[in-house]
Amino acid sequence: MSTGFERDRDEFSRGARAIVVYPDLGGSSRDADARLEETAGLAEAIGVVVVDRMAFRIRTPRAATLMGSGQIEELAARARMEDAGLIVVDGSLSPIQQRNLETALEAKVIDRTGLILEIFGERAATAEGRLQVELAHLDYQSGRLVRSWTHLERQRGGFGFLGGPGETQIEADRRLIRDRMARLRRELEQVTRTRGLHRERRQRAPWPVIALVGYTNAGKSTLFNRLTGSHVMAEDLLFATLDPTLRQIALPGIDKAILSDTVGFVSELPTQLVAAFKATLEEVVSADLLIHVRDVAHPDTAAQKADVEGVLTDVGVAETTPRIEAWNKLDLLSGDAREELLVEAARRDDVIPLSALTGEGVDALIRHIAERLTAGHQRYSVTLDAGDGAGAAWLHAHGEVLAQDVDGASITYEVRMAPSDYERFATR
Structure with a gap:
């Protein structure tokens, strides 16, 4: 039996023409253009061709379709005009809403969670990463069998001599998915135990662990490469890093420290992914020092910081864990904007402005890391x-x-x- 995960990935092809839709329900810290820009970037990260972007103000969400009938008609007309076979909704859709919108729009519909899962599914490079993504996708897909499967009304016969109506195909599919999820969780528990043993060995050494965290595309991997001399994939691409990378570095007064590059966070990170990637994120939870890499040239840098702090809280990072903010992409700022940022950073003892790309400010960050780690010496x-x-x-x-x-x-x-x-x- 193919899983819903495999079936959806077959339907989701690179080069698909898509319209990105932002249903504005109010209360977001970002404006509609910023939301559309980010979601379009997420879609383009896996080869989708975004042909249009639309925002709808929704005062009363509809239980069946989220959007109103007039908005759906406008979106359907635009999809026909642009020959778009995919609608990417920047928000969460219930299985019923997703199914009804696909029927009304005559196009494949994917919500923000589904889109992020697609990206993670494509980017996972290690066996552990693939396990985590498949578990997250199956968890998400198990509630959407009503949409993804066309043979749900068929019933299988009873077993043995009992006969009877048997179980419907959807019940069988859900049971098989539950069984697969249970196996994946057992395999990931083994991963967690192995990571725990490695972590205990490092702690006995003892070498301090420094974890780079931040919003996706903030420049963590570029900074990681700058600090370690490594060549971890670092591109202007959302979710370029999924699997954690550990390298040892030397710091003033510290012979050896472990630097960890982690997956980038994003607003409304699917809960399924937070749960599935917990084994990976435990490197962050147990870190002696967090370096929060921020893209200070991004217009939504404050909102991105809040999103990252929210995820750190969700995965169990203690508020008392020491943190340094690396205000990255200084090379993209000039004039008054650059000067104001440097003045603000100078007022704080937990901020280092820098450019991971050019190396400006990186030496100051290294000295600051060493000072924080040796503060009690x-x-x-x-x-x-x-x-x-x-x-x-x-x-x-x-x-x-x-x-x-x-x-x-x-x-x-x-x-x-x-x-x-x-x-x-x-x-x-």
Whole structure:
């Protein structure tokens, strides 16, 4: 049996001509043009050709179709004129609304959640990523069998000698989807356990973990590459990074730290994805420091920050977790806008303005990260035998050696390190 996931992906082809629709229900922190621009970008990210964008003010949402009949007629006429076979609705649709709109518009209809799931399905590169996306898609699709399946009225015969009406095709399909979801959850639980073991090993080392978080396309992967010298995919593309990437970096006073690049967040991130990607996002939950990368050149940067903070809360990141805001894409600002931003950043001790693309401000970010991670460190005087190379190497690896004084057969080190590291050294 093919799953609803596979069936929908067959119907959803690259190059499809689409109209993006924003049903304005009121209360959004973004204006209609900004919403349409972002959703068009999401659609174009998987090869859809956006031929038009429309916004409708909806005062009273219709339970059957969301939009009013006049709005549906206007949209249907525009779809025929533009030869658009796909309607992308920037909002959430119930299964009934989706089915009724497809019937009325004679076109495939996909809502924001479905669109984001399509993107994730195309971008997932690792086995873990594909498991997470399939689980999220099946969870979403299980309530939409009424739309996606054309053979729902057919019944299968009873089993064994009992006979009877048996189960309808939709009941069988739902049961098979539930079984598949259960298997996926078991596999992802194993992933979670494996990640937990790796995390415990790192914590025993102990190396601090720094997680880059931010809105999609804010420049996290570009900054990650700049800090680590890696070549993680970094394009002007929404959701360019899905699978987490970990690299070690050296910082002033810290021999080794782990830097994690994570999936970008987006407004109204589907709850199915938040749940499915929890194993990945646990790297963020357990991080010692978060670097919130913001695209300060974007007109909706404040709203994007609120969306990211909302997702961090949803996945269980503690408010007490230290954070630095990296105000990225400084290279796109000039004149008064740039000057005002730099003045505002100077007033705050948790903000570093920078351009991950050009490297401007990155050194300042590195120094600030080191200062935050070593904020609780203290200065100690340690005397070792001149031949104790292992002890000297340990001090250099786990602290910042400020000075050393040779006195015959011994060397006294002035070193700055965390109290916990000093205790470990003293009892080694």
